[in-house]
Amino acid sequence: MIPTPSAPSGTWAPSTPLLICTDLDRTLIPNGAPPESPGARERFAALVGQPGLRLAYVTGRHLELVQEAMAAYDLPPPHFIITDVGTRILMDPAEGWRALDAWTACLAPDWGELGPADIATLLADLPGLYPQEAEKQGPFKLSYYLPPSLAPAPLLASIRGRLQARGLRVNLVHSLDEPRRVGLLDILPASASKRHAIEFLLSVLGLTGENCVFAGDSGNDLEVLVSPIPAVLVANATPEVRAQALAMCARAGQGDRLYCARGGFGGWNGCYAAGILEGIAHYHPDLMV
Numbered sequence: 001m002i003p004t005p006s007a008p009s010g011t012w013a014p015s016t017p018l019l020i021c022t023d024l025d026r027t028l029i030p031n032g033a034p035p036e037s038p039g040a041r042e043r044f045a046a047l048v049g050q051p052g053l054r055l056a057y058v059t060g061r062h063l064e065l066v067q068e069a070m071a072a073y074d075l076p077p078p079h080f081i082i083t084d085v086g087t088r089i090l091m092d093p094a095e096g097w098r099a100l101d102a103w104t105a106c107l108a109p110d111w112g113e114l115g116p117a118d119i120a121t122l123l124a125d126l127p128g129l130y131p132q133e134a135e136k137q138g139p140f141k142l143s144y145y146l147p148p149s150l151a152p153a154p155l156l157a158s159i160r161g162r163l164q165a166r167g168l169r170v171n172l173v174h175s176l177d178e179p180r181r182v183g184l185l186d187i188l189p190a191s192a193s194k195r196h197a198i199e200f201l202l203s204v205l206g207l208t209g210e211n212c213v214f215a216g217d218s219g220n221d222l223e224v225l226v227s228p229i230p231a232v233l234v235a236n237a238t239p240e241v242r243a244q245a246l247a248m249c250a251r252a253g254q255g256d257r258l259y260c261a262r263g264g265f266g267g268w269n270g271c272y273a274a275g276i277l278e279g280i281a282h283y284h285p286d287l288m289v
């Protein structure tokens with residue numbers, strides 16, 4: 001049993017570089033059903049302002065929606081933003097956010113000559129696929145809504161088979177928007193994922209997974225949550241996601257790389273920013289003096 005870390009006291013004093021990567025919706029942004037503990041988000045903002053720490057938002061949102069959320073929820077300014085479920089890495093906020101072209105170059109071969117419109121045409125007759133709004137589509141991201149009652153596995157197998165037959169290498173990311181009770185499907189280049197984008201960013205920065213903590217809450221975070229990157233699942237995650245993440249970690253022998261926030265840290269409930277802080281304290285108690 002992993003002990004719940006004790007409440008923070010004093011200031012954070014990192015001795016090694018640490019990249020904090022966090023999902024936004026229902027991880028840092030408290031837009032789920034459980035309440036947010038008062039003060040947790042402010043404490044998170046104070047933490048990531050410390051020297052030696054770098055902050056990356058890792059999200060399915062595109063840049064404009066990230067900026068909207070930053071303003072609406074008073075989120076701390078990040079150093080990097082990985083948008084569109086890992087298909088874009090943005091840096092240099094002072095220059096208006098510059099895309100890391102080397103990452104785009106890594107993704108392009110997976111789809112060859114075909115673009116998202118071509119792929120949509122290939123899938124047009126499959127029942128149960130409803131295109132998401134235009135602003136949620138991207139050059140390397142094709143996004144659909146799925147009825148919540150639909151068992152996704154057969155549909156995903158059909159999509160994968162059909163696209164592989166055309167020579168495309170794809171990553172299918174399925175998750176559930178709990179508050180809206182709708183399934184979400186992102187079709188991405190095989191190389192694109194939150195995990196691969198984080199690992200690429202780490203390599204660009206000359207860091208390893210040991211210099212990183214990732215926080216997430218749902219299906220499209222699972223790949224990172226069960227990877228060798230130290231990760232925290234916030235307490236507002238559904239029991240299904242928690243069970244799935246723990247089972248996948250156990251199978252992969254990564255059980256010590258996933259911390260499930262449970263609350264208690266700082267007197268908070270472990271949801272959203274409180275959970276992220278609880279996880280960081282679990283992996284880096286030495287950062288507290």
Ligand SMILES: [Mg+2]
Pocket residue numbers: 023024025026027216217218
């Ligand atoms: Mg989320």
